[in-house]
Amino acid sequence: MPELTGTPKQQVAVVGGGVAGLVTALQLRDGARAGGRDLAVTLFEKEQEPGGNLRTLRLDGWQLEWGPNGFLDNEPATLRLVERLGLNEQLERSSDLARRRFLVVANRLQEIPTAPGPFLRSGMLSTGAKLRMAGELFVPRRKNLGQADVDPDTDETVAQFGNRRLGAGFTETLLDPMVKGIFGGNAHNLSLAAAFPRMVELEQQYGGLFKAMISLGRQRRKEGKGSGDGASGGPSGTLHSFKGGMEVLIRALVDALEGDPQVEFQRGQPVDQLTYADGHWWVTAEGGSTGPFTAVINAAPAHAAADQLQQQAPEISSLLRQIPYAPMAVIALGFDRQMVGHDLQGFGMLIPSQEKRELLGALWTSSIFQGRAPDGKVLIRCMAGGADNPAILELNDEELVTLALAELRQLMELRGSPVLQNVIRHERAIAQYVPGHPARLRSLANETSRWPGLYLTGSSYKGISVNYCVKEAEITADQVLAALQETTPSTPREAH
Numbered sequence: 001m002p003e004l005t006g007t008p009k010q011q012v013a014v015v016g017g018g019v020a021g022l023v024t025a026l027q028l029r030d031g032a033r034a035g036g037r038d039l040a041v042t043l044f045e046k047e048q049e050p051g052g053n054l055r056t057l058r059l060d061g062w063q064l065e066w067g068p069n070g071f072l073d074n075e076p077a078t079l080r081l082v083e084r085l086g087l088n089e090q091l092e093r094s095s096d097l098a099r100r101r102f103l104v105v106a107n108r109l110q111e112i113p114t115a116p117g118p119f120l121r122s123g124m125l126s127t128g129a130k131l132r133m134a135g136e137l138f139v140p141r142r143k144n145l146g147q148a149d150v151d152p153d154t155d156e157t158v159a160q161f162g163n164r165r166l167g168a169g170f171t172e173t174l175l176d177p178m179v180k181g182i183f184g185g186n187a188h189n190l191s192l193a194a195a196f197p198r199m200v201e202l203e204q205q206y207g208g209l210f211k212a213m214i215s216l217g218r219q220r221r222k223e224g225k226g227s228g229d230g231a232s233g234g235p236s237g238t239l240h241s242f243k244g245g246m247e248v249l250i251r252a253l254v255d256a257l258e259g260d261p262q263v264e265f266q267r268g269q270p271v272d273q274l275t276y277a278d279g280h281w282w283v284t285a286e287g288g289s290t291g292p293f294t295a296v297i298n299a300a301p302a303h304a305a306a307d308q309l310q311q312q313a314p315e316i317s318s319l320l321r322q323i324p325y326a327p328m329a330v331i332a333l334g335f336d337r338q339m340v341g342h343d344l345q346g347f348g349m350l351i352p353s354q355e356k357r358e359l360l361g362a363l364w365t366s367s368i369f370q371g372r373a374p375d376g377k378v379l380i381r382c383m384a385g386g387a388d389n390p391a392i393l394e395l396n397d398e399e400l401v402t403l404a405l406a407e408l409r410q411l412m413e414l415r416g417s418p419v420l421q422n423v424i425r426h427e428r429a430i431a432q433y434v435p436g437h438p439a440r441l442r443s444l445a446n447e448t449s450r451w452p453g454l455y456l457t458g459s460s461y462k463g464i465s466v467n468y469c470v471k472e473a474e475i476t477a478d479q480v481l482a483a484l485q486e487t488t489p490s491t492p493r494e495a496h
Helices: 019-034 076-084 116-121 127-138 158-165 168-183 197-206 209-222 247-257 302-309 314-321 390-394 397-412 437-448 466-486
Strands: 010-015 039-044 056-059 062-065 091-093 101-105 108-111 239-242 263-266 271-277 280-285 288-293 295-298 325-336 348-350 359-363 377-385 420-431 454-456
Touching: 010 019, 010 280, 010 288, 010 466, 019 039, 019 247, 019 466, 039 280, 056 420, 062 325, 062 377, 062 420, 076 466, 101 168, 108 397, 127 168, 127 209, 158 168, 168 348, 168 359, 197 209, 247 263, 271 302, 280 295, 295 302, 295 466, 302 314, 314 437, 325 390, 325 397, 359 397, 377 390, 377 397, 377 420, 397 420, 437 454, 454 466
Parallel strands: 010 039, 010 295, 039 263, 101 348, 295 454
Antiparallel strands: 056 062, 091 239, 101 108, 271 280, 280 288, 325 377, 325 420, 348 359, 359 377
16 A cells, blocks of 8 residues: 555554554554554444443442453553543542452452562461472473464463462462452463463573562662562553542543544444455444455454454454453442451462352452542442353342352351442353363464455453553554555465
């Protein structure tokens, strides 16, 4: 395609108005504007209110998140977006109490120690399990690390990695609930390379987790940065939100896009089909067929994208259908403060599978951020369901509240009835990066490359967090802008 400056306006479609789609549209618009290009963006969103799961409910002084509770401050792309939208003053850092995390072990709450001494003295693991953990220093590096995308047989699960390096005790007591808390999934059925690629990198580079901790600790001290996480393989950084909740980010994105002559925002337009003909894409939604588009970026969940591409690109559709989703019920309970015996001085609790409970865990939301509960009240946000318990959504709201209360009463010393109860249901809450996911992504990349102008982005692929969605949307939009300068309309290679 010739340089866009001075040529007829080019059209790009973005399918899906969640955070990934909104950021993609913003980056396309701003990138084209900065380059002096005449580019129009059409954003299709199936709901009247965009944002996907980034929604904040306000009920008589309570503030409840529909989806993610916040984002970590370790991703430059998200911090750039916050500044770009003028939201720095509305940023809210989580309380220092949120650094305290708890597990249910042997039917009681135990704080997870953050230093070696307290951990060794704790009863969280048996003496044998602690000795096995220490033996991680002597576990050799796996020879075929980093090959999961080309050889699915080498795609180790999170549990296999934990058992191999740190032992079954650590895996079942500490790693299993971490996986549940992040993915709502099962450590025995998630790809390590896809879900926690940092762990693979640490073993590749340093030979093990403890060796990585030692090396990175020395490096940080040498650089005068003090102590830091860096080697856990899990999320690091400090949790942030906004004073008005995560919906503030969505409102700012929508305000930045709507009304702009370069952007057409089609709300309430569920996309049924994407069609490629004569070097261009057409989008069929409730309002009819729209196009032609030189490029279409699909930021919808994988299952929705699979439906939209079924007729035009069945190979891509088949691969997308292989990405499962875990269901989730979020049960919000509000109490008068004096009716909760536990001090709630922490982030919340997770529950290992071996405890045989229905809940995955609970966040003490009013301890994490201010303004989430009226004065004198506390807000507890429970999660139930996940990949191992999809039947939980068959319960009605009252049954879900009863279930949550039954499991929390003894653990948190609850008395009386909640003054607030609210249930949010997600039939497909979180993409599950099951074994074979890296190889599947490689196949998807090969297939989409045969369809000029087709791109996939969002939480179904390489990361489920808000941070990942923002980062990948930025990258994808820049790839599209670059491709629009270099290519001309063509027919798919190896005709479909």
